[in-house]
Amino acid sequence: MANSEKFVEIRHARKSYGSLEVLKDISLSVDRGEIVAIIGPSGSGKSTLLRAINDLDSLSGGEVWLDGVQINKTLGHREYEKHINAMRQQVGMVFQHFNLFPHMSVRDNVTMAPKLLKGISDKEAEALAIEQLNHVGMLERIDYYPSQLSGGQKQRVAIARALAMKPKVMLFDEATSALDPELVEEVNQVMKMLAEEHMTMVIVTHEMDFAASVCDRVIFMDGGVVVEEGAPEQVFRNPKEERTRAFLRKHLSVHGKG
Amino acid sequence: MDVDLILKVYPHFIKAAWVTVELSVLTILLGLVCGALAAAARLSRFAILRFIGAAYVSVLRGVPALIFLFLLYFGGPQIGIQLSAFEAGVIGLGVNIGAYMAETMRGAIISVDKGQAEAARTLGLSRFQAFRKVILPQAMRLMIRPLGVNINAQIKGTALVAAISVVELTYTAQRYIGSTYKPFEMFLLAGALYLFIITLTGKGIAYLDRKVRLP
Numbered sequence: 001m002a003n004s005e006k007f008v009e010i011r012h013a014r015k016s017y018g019s020l021e022v023l024k025d026i027s028l029s030v031d032r033g034e035i036v037a038i039i040g041p042s043g044s045g046k047s048t049l050l051r052a053i054n055d056l057d058s059l060s061g062g063e064v065w066l067d068g069v070q071i072n073k074t075l076g077h078r079e080y081e082k083h084i085n086a087m088r089q090q091v092g093m094v095f096q097h098f099n100l101f102p103h104m105s106v107r108d109n110v111t112m113a114p115k116l117l118k119g120i121s122d123k124e125a126e127a128l129a130i131e132q133l134n135h136v137g138m139l140e141r142i143d144y145y146p147s148q149l150s151g152g153q154k155q156r157v158a159i160a161r162a163l164a165m166k167p168k169v170m171l172f173d174e175a176t177s178a179l180d181p182e183l184v185e186e187v188n189q190v191m192k193m194l195a196e197e198h199m200t201m202v203i204v205t206h207e208m209d210f211a212a213s214v215c216d217r218v219i220f221m222d223g224g225v226v227v228e229e230g231a232p233e234q235v236f237r238n239p240k241e242e243r244t245r246a247f248l249r250k251h252l253s254v255h256g257k258g
Numbered sequence: 259m260d261v262d263l264i265l266k267v268y269p270h271f272i273k274a275a276w277v278t279v280e281l282s283v284l285t286i287l288l289g290l291v292c293g294a295l296a297a298a299a300r301l302s303r304f305a306i307l308r309f310i311g312a313a314y315v316s317v318l319r320g321v322p323a324l325i326f327l328f329l330l331y332f333g334g335p336q337i338g339i340q341l342s343a344f345e346a347g348v349i350g351l352g353v354n355i356g357a358y359m360a361e362t363m364r365g366a367i368i369s370v371d372k373g374q375a376e377a378a379r380t381l382g383l384s385r386f387q388a389f390r391k392v393i394l395p396q397a398m399r400l401m402i403r404p405l406g407v408n409i410n411a412q413i414k415g416t417a418l419v420a421a422i423s424v425v426e427l428t429y430t431a432q433r434y435i436g437s438t439y440k441p442f443e444m445f446l447l448a449g450a451l452y453l454f455i456i457t458l459t460g461k462g463i464a465y466l467d468r469k470v471r472l473p
Contacts, residue, residue, distance in 0.1 A: 089382035099377035103395045113381035145473045
């Protein structure tokens with residue numbers, strides 16, 4: 001049953017669109033409380049891999065496990081729908097473009113799913129909204145609508161929305177890529193705070209500094225395979241593979257760092 | 259222009275305008291129901307439903323509404339469907355406008371950003387829950403204006419039932435021309451009443467659109 005060593009486990013993941021192989025036999029695992037960054041060039045398959053964890057993109061082959069339960073089980077349509085909906089409640093996801101619900105207030109964005117899926121009362125929902133929004137520093141915007149918020153504020157609300165389901169793991173799909181540079185830090189701060197609270201996180205990112213300072217492990221993907229993985233200082237300072245070196249050279253020089 | 263004549267006959271035209279309003283309301287309601295069902299069918303995960311929805315839309319949009327009306331009213335009895343002119347008018351035009359409304363609704367639903375459904379599903383909502391809580395409320399806002407265009411077309415489209423002798427506005431104008439020989443005045447009066455109904459409806463739709471607009 002639940003194996004704390006391998007809290008999230010991906011076994012031999014494959015994914016192809018027609019003849020295009022996006023993921024080529026990827027296996028990796030994430031420990032409970034571990035923070036893993038996935039880096040790599042566009043089209044390397046890192047977002048596809050992340051989205052496969054909660055089956056938003058279904059794998060062509062391979063298995064995904066969370067806390068001893070297989071997420072992408074083979075079941076009949078109805079049973080699978082029930083199973084995957086229950087599994088997804090345990091996996092929080094944050095998107096590049098926030099995907100807040102524009103027709104709902106900040107409060108309702110946070111409480112809609114817990115009210116609908118966990119049947120909590122209005123009073124409990126209100127307490128939950130206050131707790132989660134306070135956590136990400138957005139409590140004073142509880143009555144606002146998404147269109148009235150900045151990008152950084154939207155993303156913090158999106159994080160609160162995911163956390164309100166009390167997930168076992170949080171997935172971040174380039175959560176700061178769509179933000180104006182001056183708004184990136186406020187979202188990074190929230191993610192750092194979650195890291196300090198030992199939330200298990202898988203973070204697809206282009207921000208090497210953030211990955212280096214927050215993550216326990218960095219995975220470099222290219223062409224649908226894991227090229228290299230290791231502690232941030234090892235991967236960033238002392239990459240073993242030439243492909244990693246080439247990527248880092250290019251990426252770090254773009255930002256004028258190195 | 260014979261203003262006295264207009265003043266004399268206009269109460270009859272008002273009465274006929276009410277029939278036009280009645281026809282409009284009933285056909286639009288039937289159209290909304292048919293449209294919603296067809297849009298749902300076209301978006302279904304079952305191929306057979308998608309096919310039925312697509313067939314309904316393309317057949318009804320590909321046949322003149324007048325032909326469909328004649329088929330139902332004059333051709334119906336031949337296959338055992340007996341309808342009054344009013345019933346045939348409501349059913350014929352309602353089913354017809356439903357095909358256009360189906361496309362309007364489907365268009366609004368598929369133009370809601372894909373990320374919305376993903377975010378909802380990621381939280382654990384079922385397909386249906388995501389549709390009801392997240393997609394539909396946004397699609398409804400998107401479809402009010404274009405449905406307004408369908409409704410506008412349908413109000414004017416009720417004039418077709420004059421061809422099967424339903425005593426509405428257009429038929430009434432024709433009848434009074436027969437007895438007064440004043441087509442200019444009669445059609446002017448009928449046209450003014452259509453314009454009045456359409457303008458009022460347009461204002462209602464614009465109000466609704468403003469009311470549900472997001473901040």
